[in-house]
Amino acid sequence: MTCYELTFPVLGRDELVTWGMVNRSTGQILATLQNVDAVHGTYYLLMHLWVGVFGDSVFSLRFPTAVAASGAASVVSLIGRRLFGYRAGILAGILFALVPAVSRYGQEARSYALVIFAVSLATLLLLRVLDNDRSPWRWAAYALALAFVGLLHLIALSVVLAHLCLIAGHVRQNLDRSPWWKSALALTAVAACVTPVLLLGRSQAKRQLYWVAEPGIWDIPPLVTQVFASALCAGALISLAFAARSSRKGPLLLCGTWALLPPVLVWLASHGEVSYWRNVYILFTLPAWVLLAGAGLAAVSRSRKADAIFLVTLAVLALPDQGRVREPLAHDVGFAPVDYAAAADVIKQGYRPGDAAVYDRFRTWKLDSGVQYYLPRDLKLRDVFLARTPAAINDLYAVECSPAARCLKGEQRIWLLTQGNEFPLSAIDPGESMALQSRYTLSKSASVTGMTVSLLVRKEKK
Incomplete structure (x- = not known):
């Protein structure tokens, strides 16, 4: 069985x-x-x-x-x-x-x-x-x-x-x-x-x-x-x-x-x-x-x-x-279920070399590793706001960089993965949200079970 x-x-x-x-x-x-x-x-x-x-x-x-x-x-x-x-x-x-x-x-x-x-x-x-x-x-x-x-x-x-x-x-x-x-x-x-x-x-x-x-x-x-x-x-x-x-x-x-x-x-x-x-x-x-x-x-x-x-x-x-x-x-069961595999499929279909990612670590746990597991190993997404990995600090939780604006490296496109189906930029840390909104616009979003996968595109300079 x-x-x-x-x-x-x-x-x-x-x-x-x-x-x-x-x-x-x-x-x-x-x-x-x-x-x-x-x-x-x-x-x-x-x-x-x-x-x-x-x-x-x-x-x-x-x-x-x-x-x-x-x-x-x-x-x-x-x-x-x-x-x-x-x-x-x-x-x-x-x-x-x-x-x-x-x-x-x-x-x-x-x-x-x-x-x-x-x-x-x-x-x-x-x-x-x-x-x-x-x-x-x-x-x-x-x-x-x-x-x-x-x-x-x-x-x-x-x-x-x-x-x-x-x-x-x-x-x-x-x-x-x-x-x-x-x-x-x-x-x-x-x-x-x-x-x-x-x-x-x-x-x-x-x-x-x-x-x-x-x-x-x-x-x-x-x-x-x-x-x-x-x-x-x-x-x-x-x-x-x-x-x-x-x-x-x-x-x-x-x-x-x-x-x-x-x-x-x-x-x-x-x-x-x-x-x-x-x-x-x-x-x-x-x-x-x-x-x-x-x-x-x-x-x-x-x-x-x-x-x-x-x-x-x-x-x-x-x-x-x-x-x-x-x-x-x-x-x-016992947690809010999240379909990491479906979220990874959305990214695979729209991925371009040089893309980065932002994960909702403000309200949820293991959203980042769940999506990363189901992505192909050769598909590289820089984790924009990651300062230190859990393995680097001998823990289960990552350390976010601060202030958030310093962590943006000029990526043209960023995949934003958030728990739930509310407006994605409202679902992450307020400091990270402000840094992203100042430089990126929301291009598209797709909902999967328990998660929203959004693509942010860098604003054109005027």
């Missing part, structure tokens, strides 16, 4: 951040992480290596997450087989693949699908550890997987609470307390690995998440729907989850705490100085829900034929949601 129409949606703002970061040198990435986005540093470094080999096409940027989402489906099936039996495991893997959110974030050049895979893998490795808790190699593999989870996304480490519940059940059943000190050693090693990222992330949280609103109690149901990217799938799978049965308490306790505790903790933490109330931060709970749903379906369904009828029906009913996550501008 994740590879179907993988390249169709236009890159979203977050994906453009990925593109901008991974095309920096390793030294520049590490320097930038000291200032911003440290919590995504591991993903950027991995993608930097990937892009260095396979390039930065849309397919290349998104393919690793598509593979991660597919791998997660397999791991979920293996976990389900261990916890609830073979049939429930197969059903859980199929249900996972049918969730529209898996398609949505399995097609995005961000770390979230990789986080889901890493959390699922760490859980599977813990189950293997408890098969033979005397093996140091199994403990080491579990600790490495869990450290990888934390380095990809710190909030996902809350899955440890579910893991501790599983270990507690194992200790009680086997009357052997050694897993406690062994798990303590493993978690200490994990903490040592992720502490630098934790400290940097905390110092940068206000700057990165200032725009996320503090949640109220009525914000919980909408977020649940967003986690599944489908109200239909959310309702069906959560209903099935309540029908899950097991002869042992451990599987239900593991999946229940994995599904429920992280959202509760994120909700509580979001009432401090910074709010973390975003659906992408708790996507890693999806495997827990589908594991319970797979067990529930296996419990209530009378035959494999009934299983197949339910799965086909769910797949058909979820098709509209699957279509929505693949719409051209689906990756900017």
Whole structure:
């Protein structure tokens, strides 16, 4: 499901951040992480290596997450087989693949699908550890997987609470307390690995998440729907989850705490100085829900034929949601969608050598890199009001030159790209607008989704 129409949606703002970061040198990435986005540093470094080999096409940027989402489906099936039996495991893997959110974030050049895979893998490795808790190699593999989870996304480490519940059940059943000190050693090693990222992330949280609103109690149901990217799938799978049965308490306790505790903790933490109330931060709970749903379906369904009828029906009913996550501008949901590719096409059709560009950085973010990504690499447009690029200052934001009039170099034509459809010279910084209006006239404008592309032509001297 994740590879179907993988390249169709236009890159979203977050994906453009990925593109901008991974095309920096390793030294520049590490320097930038000291200032911003440290919590995504591991993903950027991995993608930097990937892009260095396979390039930065849309397919290349998104393919690793598509593979991660597919791998997660397999791991979920293996976990389900261990916890609830073979049939429930197969059903859980199929249900996972049918969730529209898996398609949505399995097609995005961000770390979230990789986080889901890493959390699922760490859980599977813990189950293997408890098969033979005397093996140091199994403990080491579990600790490495869990450290990888934390380095990809710190909030996902809350899955440890579910893991501790599983270990507690194992200790009680086997009357052997050694897993406690062994798990303590493993978690200490994990903490040592992720502490630098934790400290940097905390110092940068206000700057990165200032725009996320503090949640109220009525914000919980909408977020649940967003986690599944489908109200239909959310309702069906959560209903099935309540029908899950097991002869042992451990599987239900593991999946229940994995599904429920992280959202509760994120909700509580979001009432401090910074709010973390975003659906992408708790996507890693999806495997827990589908594991319970797979067990529930296996419990209530009378035959494999009934299983197949339910799965086909769910797949058909979820098709509209699957279509929505693949719409051209689906990756900017939550923001004002902008069609960077269409804007770039307007410029390509009217471009002349020597043309320059002015981008609306006064009100919007990543308008410049979005258009630049979809322009041919050999089409050069001088960014008129750019003083220093984000890469040059180890940041995500550019520095504009001032005063604006000094930055004009006598270009005959300037492409002005602004968000929205209002008069373009009213949409940019007032100083830049005044400098342009004194020397240029508006020749033509074209509107695309979320953006206006205008051509300014230099006034003739009288």
